[in-house]
Amino acid sequence: MKLQFWGAAQTVTGSMHLLQVNGYNILLDCGLYQGRRKKAFEINRTFPFDPTKIDAVILSHAHIDHAGNVPSLVSKGYRGPIWATPATRDLSAIMLQDSAYIQENDVIYVNKRRKKQGQKPFEPLYTKFDVFESLNLFQSIGYNRPFEVVPGVKAHYREIGHMLGSASVSLDTDEYGQFKRVVYSGDVGRHNLPILRDPALVESVDFMIMESTYGQRFHETPDQARATLKRAVLDTHKKQSKLIIPSFAVGRTQEIVYALHELIINNEIPKIDIFVDSPLAVNATEIFRLHPELYDRNTQDFLDEINSRDPFGFDSITYVRDVENSKALNNLDRPAIIISASGMCEAGRILHHLKNNITNPHNTILFVGYQAEHTLGRKILERHSIVPILGEEYTVKARVIKIDGYSTHADHNGLLDWLKAAQTRSDLKKLFLVHGELEGARALANAARMQGVPEVYVPERGQAFKL
Template sequence: MWVHFWGGARSVTGTMHMLTIRGRHVLIDCGLMQGRRKEAFEINRNLPFQAGDVDAVLLTHAHIDHSGNLPSLVRAGFRGHIYATSATRDLASLMLLDSAHIQEQDVAYVNKRRLRQGKRPFEPLYTQTDVMAVLPLFRSVEYGCPFEVVPGLVAQFIDAGHILGSASLVLDVNENGHSFRVLFSGDIGRKGLPILRDPQTAEQVDFLVMESTYGDRLHETPDQAKESLCQAAATTYQRGGKLLIPCFAVGRTQEIIYRLNQLWEESRLPHMDVFVDSPLAANATEIFRMHPECFDEEMLDLMLREHDRDPFGFSRLRYVRSVEASKELNTLAEPAIIISASGMCEAGRILHHLKNNIEDPRTMILFVGFQAENTLGRKLLDGQNPVPILGEHFRVRAEVRRADGYSAHADQAELVSWAQRIHRASSLRAIFLVHGEEPSCQALAQALGERIQGARIEIPYRGDKVELVP
């Protein structure tokens, strides 16, 4: 079996790996490349293979860097099944429609200025109509249920603990009379976080394809992250400003709401309103409520004990859906917390909140997730000043902070521990590190090499092709 690393190799966004077995082609994830907009647009638009030759897609989870280019794949001729857990199917349906809507809105906004300047208008990468052609292709498979993808390849989803419905992929391969097992990690979550179960591992694995997002660092503990959130709210309240939290609509937003709820019940949250300004986040929260099979024991116990308590809502919290209500937040005179997407500040309503508040020194911008290279979020964290927002440049007078403990990605110690558990039950032959920028990949490769004996460790480049043989 061959593995072709087409995306998410020595980078974080645009995850896409092609398997070739017995002349059939199976794609693992089909993510959207993000960052340098013109370059990313060209990569996303021009797939490096014939979409009509792909027999099936295995989707590890709903985040746009893993699912976001499925509409381009289908528009280019893919007609096979897209396999995912039911929670991933439900979330991806929402996220893809939202992605298309945001692209349409952002292009329309930019085109107003381009047309005034006599320039040719841009086109969105895909539209909501393109997304509607994707949705009938989904087939849901629950955790722990093996299924044949193509002849010679049986897949099974196990819980990755990253976001609702996220999975690692166990692949049992039978080719040329030989059998072996491959594990694709997907995005690996952290142990001990609220809401979701801890990541699972597999046994008898020969080859491991593993994410390395935070392969070069250690996170705050969940308790430290909660304190960082509490301090950010208190500081912003004292100076009468707005706390802007750019947040992934799925997973991170729900965790931040859960923590703010706890702080409110502990009487530690200042008396400031909290707004979730993201229709996607509001809808995604409803999907969370629909999939308790993904919750950990603590969350299930809470829901059983207190039937009338909503862990994703409290008295100071408001979900903002309409554009008009979103614009009204710009006129707020009182301190407030605004949680809005996208998490890397590449699209969505967060851009308008940044545009209206980034030059106010009372504002605080708190990052609670990974910021990929060349994104606006990374530029803000790196101290770039001024920064471009929606085609204009703004001085950064707001305070910028980060709270690493809210990451849904395992850190170096957690990644190494996860791989060690697999190796002890398997005797790994090779580990391929993906979904990480160069420093993270190299640091994790060194850490794994010191602790896992007998397995070669490789860091593929985009476009590399390797043959897995027993």
């Protein structure tokens, strides 16, 4: 058995790992590499193996950095099964279409420039038709239901509490009567997050591939997050101003909406208009509604208390899909909370809301997710006095705050606790840390060694290991 790391190796993007067993090739995740344009262009278009020689793809969850390059694989001839939990399949359906739209628009912009320079136009990385073809290959299967991946390899999904439908993957391999278990963590979630269930523990494992995004960081608790959100809403109401929340459309938006709903029901915040202004967020919320079987006990109880109570729907919330209604929010003359994408303020309708509200000192910009380097979100968060929005410069006068506690990645302690639980139930031989910047992954590697894992690696892209 051979394991080779082709993505999220010493970085946090483009997850893709190749497991070879009994002459079969199994791909664990097929994520889009997101980063500097030129590098992303090359990495996403060129697979380091022949896509037609892959026998099965197993997805851990629907985030674009884990599933976003599946349509490229299919456009290059892959026709095998794409395994996913039902919610991962449903979320992939809307997220991959959204991604195709971005890919198609991206080349329009680049090709304009290339045409002027007399160069040949680029094809988009993939189109919506490649997405439709991919969706046809999906095979949905719930948690804890073993399935045969290829002869000699059985797999099952376990809840990992990171996003709706997210899972760790356990692979039981049989090579000429030698039995081994490989576990791929996907992205490890956290305990006590709104809506989502807690990560399930791994029963036994010989070789573990684990993420390390927050390998050397610590989060505030979900309760602290809730308290900050409440204070921000009270302040907005008192000042009769606007609270602007840039948020990822899938997952984070639904958590915030549910948290606000709970605060309203408990009479902890006054009634205030809430707008979710993002077509993708609106679609994603529909999919959240389709999967109450995945909610944690609190959210399921919340559904029970009064018939037809909807975690994501209540009197004061409006979901905005069309552009006209989105524009109308610019002229709103009463206090409001506006939740809009993209989460790092790189594109989308959030830009219009920032433009309209960032120069007013009574307003608040509330960040609820990670802001990568060089993004507009990061600039605002670092309180640059002047920031560029849609080609013009704006002075940042609004209050800027952030909440760390909604992160759906386990922090340093969370990862080690999850690992420890697996160690106590089995004889873990090798641990591979992926999906983390080098520094964080190394810090976690040291801690894992101290915790008794005999061999820990932070593989480079392309590095292969015999198991």
